[in-house]
Amino acid sequence: MSFGEPNNPYGQQPQGQQPGYGYPQAPQGVPPQGQYGYPAAPPVSPYGAYPGGPGMVPQSMPGLLTTARVFLYLISAVQILAGIAYVYAASIASDASDLASEYGSGSDNPFEDIGDFAAGAAIVLALIFLGLAALSITLAVKFGSGGQGVRITTVIYGALGTIVGAIGLFIGLDSGLATAVIFPLIWVTFGVIITLAPVVPSGTAWFSRPRY
Structure with missing residues (x-):
């Protein structure tokens, strides 16, 4: 049996032909189409849509988050001032306790005990406010890279x-009193914006964006 016989099913295939699988070959010059007749879909971001466009990842911090970040810095400034004020109050209470101990009579001097208690309470409050200030600054700084x-x-x-x-x-x-309402009202406004900024769609997309 010869390999060159045209009727031989096991012979060599003619040059230039591809084995058929039931699909017609596209002529030269025609771009290939997607399988099953569906065009290729554009890639979609796994982090959800963003107001800049469907499926787009935010490239800059949204305005509401920027506002919340500024508010965090302002709150930290107030907390630092409060912490410093309580440290100063603790020093005054400590000095008053020392004076009461020096000029008082007897070992059971109530003014000395009151001064010591006031100094200790002021130090605790100062540490709380300074710790909250550190937290506010940390959150504001982490807005740019945090998850x-x-x-x-x-x-x-x-x-x-x-x-x-x-x-x-x-x-x-x-x-x-009107003066007793202004500061709490400002504080509530700041708190509401800080709470809502990360949960709105733009804030969620910002904190869910990929980081390289």
């Missing part, structure tokens, strides 16, 4: 601040 942990912490922090501000606002309204 879901920063987002969740910011939401909880803002919600707690809103609750504290609302309590102060109710107390101010009950007192009837």
